[in-house]
């Protein structure tokens with residue numbers, strides 16, 4: 133078994149020290165065979181390193197999506213793509229092939245006009261420039277179990293959007309903001325991507341030198357393909373991945389590297405069932421982060437971490453998608469060899485979550501242990517790390533400011549379970565608007581639009597999509613800008 137670790141760097145001074153352990157502290161409820169051991173980097177002066185247990189279950193059975201049955205889409209049976217007639221899976225597709233397959237399916241749906249119920253909204257080619265549509269479509273398809281969790285992750289990586297079933301909340305002045313589920317989520321779901329700017333090791337070092345102690349830095353460094361990379365999520369861009377807090381005792385998510393179009397992406401997957409209203413967390417690693425020992429010392433008594441009424445009782449359950457046929461090569465993680473096990477995922481579409489986990493693992497077996505999938509010897513000594521902001525009380529006035537009142541803007545998701553997708557997106561937007569507006573957070577005029585709130589554009593070189601249907605390619609590209 134290999135074990136991955138991600139390392140977070142905390143910019144600024146601290147008295148945290150590394151435990152220099154194997155960081156086996158978090159397993160959640162899953163067995164993680166995709167992890168591999170990565171020794172920590174030596175601690176450089178002024179930087180704090182922690183190890184993060186990286187990796188999500190080898191099975192990623194489900195996908196959290198729209199909870200509302202209001203999206204009563206009449207989906208056509210999946211059209212077979214050329215070459216899909218055969219029951220044999222054949223060699224695993226390349227990432228691009230798999231992404232293309234996924235997007236071609238989306239293209240079919242878009243092309244066929246995806247309808248909601250009578251009299252309800254339609255998502256069609258004519259509306260492809262509506263930035264909400266792709267996200268809604270992705271969620272509906274996932275809810276309808278058209279996606280595996282990895283496909284779901286891939287689709288969201290390509291769309292550059294977060295799911296509307298997640299919301300940002302200010303927790304307290306100690307912890308700052310966090311990300312919460314606004315509906316229950318199954319174990320093994322794709323949750324969100326830790327989005328940001330992909331940097332080489334050299335670029336990352338330059339950034340670290342440039343960022344001073346008063347800046348919030350969210351530099352997540354990791355090994356991939358035998359080299360060290362970094363996702364810089366320092367920019368307040370409205371994306372949620374950068375706001376997920378640490379929990380080394382009972383995390384409900386784990387980070388997994390997903391390779392799409394030759395680029396690594398850091399994605400969170402649930403490692404246990406998550407209730408509506410629960411905060412999403414993952415283990416930053418086996419280090420002495422200050423907040424772990426301070427344990428809410430800085431939290432005033434009147435700042436209870438009480439979830440707001442609006443999302444705690446959201447009743448809907450998110451279902452898991454069926455395992456997909458061609459998802460193996462999305463994962464960049466090494467897989468233990470289990471030769472002899474079946475890789476036919478099409479035979480049982482009523483799989484349980486455990487079955488799906490197993491199936492997913494089996495799909496992974498089809499991925500050859502090539503250079504892309506196995507970190508080099510050298511790579512295993514390049515620990516993954518995140519540059520993280522300082523403790524909440526140090527990172528800006530927005531953390532200690534009370535949440536702005538949302539008076540007049542209802543965020544009560546319980547009151548109307550027949551809400552439309554637009555309502556949900558609108559609510560999501562309203563939650564985002566609850567971020568205190570200090571200088572860093574004040575959105576531009578355009579930023580107040582929903583699409584900009586949930587769009588996390590990436591540099592052009594990271595989002596080069598090819599082989600998509602022209603309409604879908606256009607749709608995704610439009611949604612990115």
Ligand SMILES: C[S@@+](CC[C@H](N)C(=O)[O-])C[C@H]1O[C@@H](n2cnc3c(N)ncnc32)[C@H](O)[C@@H]1O
Pocket residue numbers: 142306307308309310350374375376377378379423424520521522523524525531
């Ligand atoms: C990636 S950011 C998470 C978002 C952050 N809470 C915010 O409001 O911007 C990491 C920072 O969040 C805070 N943090 C994360 N997990 C925490 C925890 N369990 N308790 C207290 N603070 C935490 C620390 O200040 C840390 O530097």
